[in-house]
Amino acid sequence: MAKKDKDDDEFRPTGTIAVLTIFVITLIAIWATIYMILVGRGGTL
Amino acid sequence: MNQYQVSPAEKKFIGSHLLVAILALAVGSLFGPLQAFEHAGWDFYPYLKPLIKSYYQGLTVHGVLNALVWTTFFIMGFLTFNVIFGLKRPLKNPTLNKVGFWLMVVGVVTAAIPILANQATVLFTFYPPLKASWAFYLGLTLVVVGSWVEGWGLFMTFYAWRKENPNERSPFIAFASVVTALLWQICTLGVATEILTMLLPWSLGLMENVDPQLARTYFWFTGHPLVYFWLLPAYISWYAMLPKQAGNGKMFSDTLARLSFWMFLVLSTPIGIHHQYVDPGVSPTWKFLHSMFTFGVFFPSMMTAFTVVASLEHGARKNGGKGALAWIGKLNWSDPSVATQLLAGILFFFGGIGGLANASYNVNLVLHNTAFIPGHFHLTVATAVTLSFMGISYWLVPYLTGKKLWQPKWATIQAWTWFVGMIIFSNSMHVLGLLGAPRRVPLGLAPYVPAEWNSRLIQVGIGGAILFVSGAIYLLVMLKTALNKETVEKEVEVPIAESMQDPANTPVWLDRWAPWIYGALALIVLMYGPVLFEMISNIALNAPGFGKGPIW
Amino acid sequence: MSTQKMHIDSYERNWMIVSAVLLVLFATAVSVAAFGLGIQVPAPEQRVDPRTVATDPNSPWSNPGLREVAPGKYDAYILARAVPTWEYLPKEMTIPAGSSVSFYVTSSDVQHGFKIQDTNANFMVIPGQVSKLTITFDKPGTYNFICTEYCGSGHGVMYGAITVTP
Numbered sequence: 001m002a003k004k005d006k007d008d009d010e011f012r013p014t015g016t017i018a019v020l021t022i023f024v025i026t027l028i029a030i031w032a033t034i035y036m037i038l039v040g041r042g043g044t045l
Numbered sequence: 046m047n048q049y050q051v052s053p054a055e056k057k058f059i060g061s062h063l064l065v066a067i068l069a070l071a072v073g074s075l076f077g078p079l080q081a082f083e084h085a086g087w088d089f090y091p092y093l094k095p096l097i098k099s100y101y102q103g104l105t106v107h108g109v110l111n112a113l114v115w116t117t118f119f120i121m122g123f124l125t126f127n128v129i130f131g132l133k134r135p136l137k138n139p140t141l142n143k144v145g146f147w148l149m150v151v152g153v154v155t156a157a158i159p160i161l162a163n164q165a166t167v168l169f170t171f172y173p174p175l176k177a178s179w180a181f182y183l184g185l186t187l188v189v190v191g192s193w194v195e196g197w198g199l200f201m202t203f204y205a206w207r208k209e210n211p212n213e214r215s216p217f218i219a220f221a222s223v224v225t226a227l228l229w230q231i232c233t234l235g236v237a238t239e240i241l242t243m244l245l246p247w248s249l250g251l252m253e254n255v256d257p258q259l260a261r262t263y264f265w266f267t268g269h270p271l272v273y274f275w276l277l278p279a280y281i282s283w284y285a286m287l288p289k290q291a292g293n294g295k296m297f298s299d300t301l302a303r304l305s306f307w308m309f310l311v312l313s314t315p316i317g318i319h320h321q322y323v324d325p326g327v328s329p330t331w332k333f334l335h336s337m338f339t340f341g342v343f344f345p346s347m348m349t350a351f352t353v354v355a356s357l358e359h360g361a362r363k364n365g366g367k368g369a370l371a372w373i374g375k376l377n378w379s380d381p382s383v384a385t386q387l388l389a390g391i392l393f394f395f396g397g398i399g400g401l402a403n404a405s406y407n408v409n410l411v412l413h414n415t416a417f418i419p420g421h422f423h424l425t426v427a428t429a430v431t432l433s434f435m436g437i438s439y440w441l442v443p444y445l446t447g448k449k450l451w452q453p454k455w456a457t458i459q460a461w462t463w464f465v466g467m468i469i470f471s472n473s474m475h476v477l478g479l480l481g482a483p484r485r486v487p488l489g490l491a492p493y494v495p496a497e498w499n500s501r502l503i504q505v506g507i508g509g510a511i512l513f514v515s516g517a518i519y520l521l522v523m524l525k526t527a528l529n530k531e532t533v534e535k536e537v538e539v540p541i542a543e544s545m546q547d548p549a550n551t552p553v554w555l556d557r558w559a560p561w562i563y564g565a566l567a568l569i570v571l572m573y574g575p576v577l578f579e580m581i582s583n584i585a586l587n588a589p590g591f592g593k594g595p596i597w
Numbered sequence: 598m599s600t601q602k603m604h605i606d607s608y609e610r611n612w613m614i615v616s617a618v619l620l621v622l623f624a625t626a627v628s629v630a631a632f633g634l635g636i637q638v639p640a641p642e643q644r645v646d647p648r649t650v651a652t653d654p655n656s657p658w659s660n661p662g663l664r665e666v667a668p669g670k671y672d673a674y675i676l677a678r679a680v681p682t683w684e685y686l687p688k689e690m691t692i693p694a695g696s697s698v699s700f701y702v703t704s705s706d707v708q709h710g711f712k713i714q715d716t717n718a719n720f721m722v723i724p725g726q727v728s729k730l731t732i733t734f735d736k737p738g739t740y741n742f743i744c745t746e747y748c749g750s751g752h753g754v755m756y757g758a759i760t761v762t763p
Contacts, residue, residue: 008295008359008545011359011362011545012608013297013354013355013358013359013606013608013609014369014608015354015358015361015362015366015368015369015370015372015373016354016355016358016608017608017612018369018370019354019370019373020350020351020354020612023350023394024615024619026394026395026398027397027398027401027619028619030398030399030402031398031401031402031405031408031623034402034411034412034479035405035408035626035630037411037479038407038408038410038411038630038636038717039630039634039636041410041636041715041716041717042634042636042717042732042733043634043635043636043637043717043731043733044410044635044636044637044638044717044718044730044731044732045635045637045731099750101747101749101750101752168747170747172707172708172746172747174706174707174708174724175707175708175747175748175749256725257708257723257724257725258723258725258726261723297606297609298605298606298609300603300604300605301605301609321721322638323639323719323720323728324639324720324721324723324726325639325641325642325720325721325722325723325726325727325728325729326641326723326725326726327641328640328641329637329638329639329640332638333631336624336627337624340620340623340624341620343616343620344613344616344617344620347613347616348609348612348613348616351608351609351612351613352609355606355608355609401623405623405627406627406638407627407630407631407636407637407638407717408627408630409638410636410638410717410718410719411717411719413710413712413719413720413745414710414712414719414721414746415712415745481712481714481715481743483710483712483743483744483745484745485745485746485747485752486752486753487753488753490753490754491753491754492754492756493741493743493756546604550604552603583644585644585646585725587646587647587648587724587725588647588724588725589647589648591679591680591706591707591749595679595680595681595706595749596679596680596707596748596749596750597749597750
């Protein structure tokens, strides 16, 4: 099992970082939009 | 191809799970689109009166069959396969597993009778004091107990393998499957307590009244980890199978994959109160603590996102994939099993975002019980899970039956139609929720619906229609495959991605069970102990039941 | 064999750090809203007997409605029920803009929900429990309050309205 290919060591997951960066930006944008709706509606105490 | 041979009897046993699962999906999915059509103003329920009395009976059938039966049967079948194939050893006690399976089947039938007789129109959350027929609660109990018994069969098999291989690192798919089965055993204690100490004796007339707040708390003890019971089998496929299918990629990190499964075991139960943020009878202190731990369980999902995407990228780069994102095109999209799971994964990113918003304590005030919630869980359980399971069945059914997959191009069309239909359906549900539309309401008839919701309600119907077509294609492909005269030339190869690092180098503490199990139990006692102690010591059994007649 | 060190790729390590920072930021924002801006979830208020809460003359829900407790400050006792028909009592309320209303909502039968559109009032109504949140209505208009939990075949018609006058 798990014979190491030489390209495994050289593999840098840059595409993964690209995908996840888009994800994080979307996450922040959507979450912040809903959070701002909450804050805009004011306190409940 | 020299892969481990699963015996024909075991293949048949695993296949029986898939058969029940797909039958449940077939019936349950008939009713999903009917809810969506109703929203768009195309109400078919009046025509169904002789069979199905109301929107809510249809919604109960849809929720119970799709969210509980399809998932549980598929999962128990898939986990059983993973344990046998992963460990390269037969079940230790096949009779025990068979007993578990049949208990589940008897349970489904027992619960289905009152549902179809309109005696259990209580939706899949069955919050008391809505009172269903006792047969409904008994049936659910049998399904849960049956799944426990099957789980014990898997534990015994794993234990036997460990005795035979004391020094070997456990194969990932078997390890992860046993963790999933274990999570299920722990978390179902909540709903088992709810049914056995309250709902079943109450519905049998042995108890007059219940405490609805306590019942909800028991329910959500199970209700949130239930989500992980659904998701983890899809994660197993994404981690350990999909990279192989999509381009011969290797699993990027065996270590972190295992760590994330342990984190799910430990963290997925002691956070259930995040479904009860707006319950009157739970203190905000515990609500807040559970919200912080919910942020914690988001962490292993983030790790999963990285490892899975990196494993896919690894394969795509070897096949000549270039650029920051263009490599995605080099994945093996023509394989329907790959297309389904990639599309499921893409929508799951959005499912995760919605889930994090729901779980964010007071942010839930904006979203609680709005159409945002079904919009959200149709991305998780109805896409990340369901579409992935469909994808798994595209290789697993040919593997189990020896029949060729019927018309793979139709299976690919199924993947894309699900994706497109779900985007339209789910997006409009999320937006409706933010505009204030409640869930579980026949919005086509509700008197308070403002005109600005109408265009979105139509989109819900259009999305539902596309999903209906996609579901029908899936069932057609499965049926035609089962009846296919063309058989596979040699046994279908089980896609297993090897690990980039030798699993033997994975730290040994990731293969020790006791500390994680004790940790999980300790955290449950810490996070639920005081809440339940307080509720049980102040129990007020004063809510009488309301059922058929006054209520539905 | 137990000496293996945990190996984590540097990209993945950075991703884990980003994830953790992100979650801490969200947790902080939530805490600021809760403890700084007073946007809170309901707390245990009172226990009642759902069998008598609507009929016992000592129960405020035997005479549900709006009570002015101070100038511009109101308590609203609201009964949610499915039997004999799906409704809130009272169904309609009128208050002047700028009023602050504490809603005390309970049920005499099954579980219900209570969500006032365009406000942060959104909670479960559970038999035996009293749900309370306080909302200030600054903008005149009509605010529907709707049932958000399945309570039987009339769930979809269960609603009421608050009129905020200028």
